[in-house]
Structure formats: C-alpha cells, structure tokens
Amino acid sequence: MLNAACSGDVSMLHQLLQENPFILSDYLLMNSHENPLTIATKANQLVFVREVLRLRPELAVELNQDGFRPLDVAAAYGHVEVAAEILAAGPENCRMAGRDGRTAIHYAAMNGRVEIIDQLMSACSDSAKDVTTFGETALHLAVKSFKFGALRSVLHWLEKVAMVEVVNWADKEGNTVLHYAASRKQLEIVELLLDWNYNTAGNRLDLNAVNKKGLTAIDIVDILIESSNDVHLREILRHAGGYASSEFNVVSERPKSDTKRPTNGHLTPGEKPKNWRDIIKHFEFQWQRDSPGEARETLLVVAALIATVTFEAGINPPSYLFEPSNEANITVSSNGTEFLNPNISSNSTGLMQRSSVETASMASITIFLVANSVALTTATSIIDYLTQGLPFQRELRVSMSAMIFAYAWSLGNTKPTGTIKSALLVVALSMPLFLRVLPYVISKLKKRNA
Structure with a gap:
C-alpha cells in the first residue's frame, strides 16, 4: 500500500482491494503513523x-503521528489540485484543527501558498477566524514567516468577505499583526498594512493597540531601534497616527489615528519660544513628545x-596631586628673589609648613x-539599570564588576594608604546602591511608625 500511494498506482490499489476489501481500514491498524491518503497527498x-x-472519504480527517491532516499537508506543500479534491470531499475539512490548533489556512499562510489561501477562503471564508492554541490567526503566521504574498491575499479576502476586524485580533500575549511586523522590523509589511488600512472604508487597523506588556507598535520599534531604517519605520508609524503607550497618560483614552497630539502645556510644532524659560522647557524630556x-x-x-572618563582618571590620576610641594622650602631674598633653602626643613617652622602642605595634599587626594x-x-549603575532584560546582561554585569575591581586595584599605591583608603573606597563604591535603597x-520606616 505504501508503494502504491507513493507512486500513485491506482491499479495496484484495486488489486490490493480485491485481495482484501478492508485493506484501507486494516492499514490504519497496521500503520498508525500515516494513512494512504496522507502519503499520496505528500x-x-x-x-x-x-x-x-x-472509497474512504473519512480518511481526510485522520491525523498522522505529527498531528497533520491530509489537507494540512496539501496546504503546506502547495498541492493545489489535491487540496481542491479534499475540499470537494467535504468543505468542513478546511476548519479541522490539528497540531497546536492549526488548520489548513495556517499552514498555507506560513508557507506562502497564495492559491491555497484563495481556495480555502472561497470554500469556507470563516477559516480566516481560525486561531491556534496560541491565539494566532493566519495573518500572524504570515508575518512571523515573512510571507508578504500570503498576508496580502488574506487581507484582500478579509475586505471581500467583510471580516476586516480580524486584522486587529491579538494572540495570547496581546500582540496584533502590527506588533509582529514592528518587532521583526518588516518595513514592507508595515507599509502594506497601512496602505490596506487607507484603502478600506474607514480606518480599520488599530495603530495603537497595546499588548500585555503595555507596548504599542511604536514602543517595540523604540526598544529595538538600531539603524536609520528603524528610524524610518518609526516615522512611518508616527505619521500614520501611531503613539507610544506613555502618551496615553495625558489623554483620557487611547488616541486614534486622526487624534491631534496632546501638548500638555509644552510648545506646539511651529510655536516659537518667548523667553529663556520656554527654551529650557522645550529641550526638556517630554513624555508626550519624546x-x-x-x-x-x-x-x-x-x-x-x-564611566570611561572616570576610569581613565582613576588609573592615571593628575600628577600634581602626588608631587611633593616645595612651598615650605622657598625663601625670599632682600631683593625679592625666591630661592630654595635646603636648611629650612631642619627647623621647627619648616617642619610645620611641610606638615601643613602634606595635610592639604592628602585632603586633595x-x-x-x-x-x-x-x-x-x-x-x-545607570548602565546596569538601563540594560535590564537585554541579552547577555549577566555577562555585562560580570564585565562591569571586573572593571570596578580593576579600578580599585589600580589605586593600591596611591595615598591615603591602608585602612583609610579601604574605607573611602567602600563608601564611594557603595554610595549609588545606598542612595537607591x-x-x-525611609518609606518603610514611615509606614511602620504611622
């Protein structure tokens, strides 16, 4: 049976059926991994x-060992005529869920099979509403798989069958199609979504949808921005009416694409500053603008x-701090000429002056x-806070700790020495953490005493 299915030998199939009329049923008992229909479809x-x-139309709903049905296989492989035969045997087959809750349209979208998408949507337009166990639609999977043509086809059908609301459906993490396109920096797909949005009746694409992490598409671009292309992507979203989630704090509800940007008392575009206070205010960080x-x-x-400047200054400190001063040995002659007096250090006045100079030098150091x-x-510490959640953060912390250790070690021969220097270093190195904690x-103590 396996050889007949692989080669498509129908005469061999009939011969086997003559020998055993129940061979198709028996094959499922003998080989539960694949049925002949799935093999022939592949x-x-x-x-x-x-x-x-x-002979056996019910084989169309059988799952193989990997959780795929024959129509799933035809959709993934792009076998248009085979898919048409399976759909003709039972249009309900198009919405039969298999592995991870995926249906045939999901596999067609993942593999960019535009003709299969057209077949499935023509036979059963409701398949556009099918979602996986992760809440993903065919649109999500097309974007995740970088299948531009499949996305365009599904969008066309959504408009044709009046299901445009599906474009804003979110997966279980709250991510819409636009979130996925932004996270993968797919400029072409973002432009396709925006063009489709403008060409449909009204603005149907929610540009300011917020996922479960509280991020909009612009927030995601801001986090991942690396190049001029990313900046261009952000400008496109902003021009279309996209906002960062932080901007929602200054309005009562999420802004729509035609909502004017709130100013919150700051200068509006084109408005000139009237005084120095306005100029300073203009260059301050503004949540609704920056x-x-x-x-x-x-x-x-x-x-x-x-960090670079202070580390360099620590291992190569200013030399004048550590050079001995000659001010205590300077004598002024009767005609106003200054000269070094080698004997002055031997008297008590010289010792007091030199001690005073050394004390001043110690204080400067x-x-x-x-x-x-x-x-x-x-x-x-600022670098550590700002890199929270980034890849290789553990390695970054190790490198910064090693740098601090190397810095402290390089100060081993400087004044002050011994316990005093160790205490100073401990205080200096722990002060940022102390100020943070x-x-x-204090707030905990206030609550306890209240």
Whole structure:
C-alpha cells in the first residue's frame, strides 16, 4: 500500500482491494503513523487521492503521528489540485484543527501558498477566524514567516468577505499583526498594512493597540531601534497616527489615528519660544513628545562616557596631586628673589609648613578619590539599570564588576594608604546602591511608625 500511494498506482490499489476489501481500514491498524491518503497527498498523486477519497472519504480527517491532516499537508506543500479534491470531499475539512490548533489556512499562510489561501477562503471564508492554541490567526503566521504574498491575499479576502476586524485580533500575549511586523522590523509589511488600512472604508487597523506588556507598535520599534531604517519605520508609524503607550497618560483614552497630539502645556510644532524659560522647557524630556527608547539611548551614551572618563582618571590620576610641594622650602631674598633653602626643613617652622602642605595634599587626594569613584560607580549603575532584560546582561554585569575591581586595584599605591583608603573606597563604591535603597528604607520606616 505504501508503494502504491507513493507512486500513485491506482491499479495496484484495486488489486490490493480485491485481495482484501478492508485493506484501507486494516492499514490504519497496521500503520498508525500515516494513512494512504496522507502519503499520496505528500507525493502529490492526484488520481490516487481522488480514488481513496471516493472509497474512504473519512480518511481526510485522520491525523498522522505529527498531528497533520491530509489537507494540512496539501496546504503546506502547495498541492493545489489535491487540496481542491479534499475540499470537494467535504468543505468542513478546511476548519479541522490539528497540531497546536492549526488548520489548513495556517499552514498555507506560513508557507506562502497564495492559491491555497484563495481556495480555502472561497470554500469556507470563516477559516480566516481560525486561531491556534496560541491565539494566532493566519495573518500572524504570515508575518512571523515573512510571507508578504500570503498576508496580502488574506487581507484582500478579509475586505471581500467583510471580516476586516480580524486584522486587529491579538494572540495570547496581546500582540496584533502590527506588533509582529514592528518587532521583526518588516518595513514592507508595515507599509502594506497601512496602505490596506487607507484603502478600506474607514480606518480599520488599530495603530495603537497595546499588548500585555503595555507596548504599542511604536514602543517595540523604540526598544529595538538600531539603524536609520528603524528610524524610518518609526516615522512611518508616527505619521500614520501611531503613539507610544506613555502618551496615553495625558489623554483620557487611547488616541486614534486622526487624534491631534496632546501638548500638555509644552510648545506646539511651529510655536516659537518667548523667553529663556520656554527654551529650557522645550529641550526638556517630554513624555508626550519624546520616546523612552530615545531617552534610554541618550542616557546609555552619557553614562558610558562618564564611566570611561572616570576610569581613565582613576588609573592615571593628575600628577600634581602626588608631587611633593616645595612651598615650605622657598625663601625670599632682600631683593625679592625666591630661592630654595635646603636648611629650612631642619627647623621647627619648616617642619610645620611641610606638615601643613602634606595635610592639604592628602585632603586633595581624598576628595579626588571619593568624587571620581562615586562618579564611576554611579555611571555603571545607570548602565546596569538601563540594560535590564537585554541579552547577555549577566555577562555585562560580570564585565562591569571586573572593571570596578580593576579600578580599585589600580589605586593600591596611591595615598591615603591602608585602612583609610579601604574605607573611602567602600563608601564611594557603595554610595549609588545606598542612595537607591535609602528612599525605600525611609518609606518603610514611615509606614511602620504611622
């Protein structure tokens, strides 16, 4: 039977049926992994498929060991004529769910089989409403698989059968088709969705849908922005009426594509500043104008610059802090000429002056050491906070910790020495964490005493 199905030998099929009229039923008992119809479908043996469907049409709903039905296989492989035969045997086959809740239209969309999509939508337009166990529609799967033609075909059918609302359906994570397109930076697909939106009656595409993480499509682009193409993608979404989720805080409801952008008292586009206060206000961070992604990138650059400068200053400190001063050995002659007096250090006045100079030098070194260390650790703390959730964060933390250790080790030969320097370094290195935790501790103490 396997050889007959693979080769499409109908005469062999009839010969086997003459020998055993129940061979098609018995084959399911002998080989539960595949049935002859699924095998013939994979091999694209149209005549054999037609004959098996005539004899045993119920084989069309049988699942193989991988959870695929014959129509799923035909849709995935793009066997148009075989799919048509299976649909003719029972139009209800198009909505039979298999592995992960997927139906034939899902496999057609994943593999870009436009002709199969047309067949399925013509036979059963409700298949566009089929969702997987993860809540994905055929639109989701087409975008995830980068199948531009399949997406365009499904969108065309949604408009034709008046099911345009499906384009805004979200999966179990709350992601719409636009979220997927933005996360994969598919500029061409975003433009297709926007063009389709403008060509349908009214604005049907929800540009400001929020997923379960509270992100819109623009938020996702802001997080993943890396190149000028990403900036262009963001501008397209913004021009179409897209907003970041942070902008919803200044309006009573989510803005639509034709809603004017809120100003919240800030300068509107084209408005000129009237005084210095307006100028400063204009360049401040504004939630309704600036994206969190851009602010994050700016903070990362500034923090990295501070870390670089302070680390370099720590391992190569200003030399004048550690050079011995000659001010205590300077004597002024009667004619106003200054010269070094090698004997002055031997008297008590010279010793007091030199001690005073050394004390002042020690204070300068201490101030420099503490201030530079606080600046370095604060900058690295900012980098750590801003990289939360990014890939390789553990490795990044290891590298920053090693850098701080190397910085502290490089200060081993500087003044002050011993316990004093160790205490200063501990205070300086732990101060950013202390300042972060202090407000939390204070609020807890207030609640306990209240």
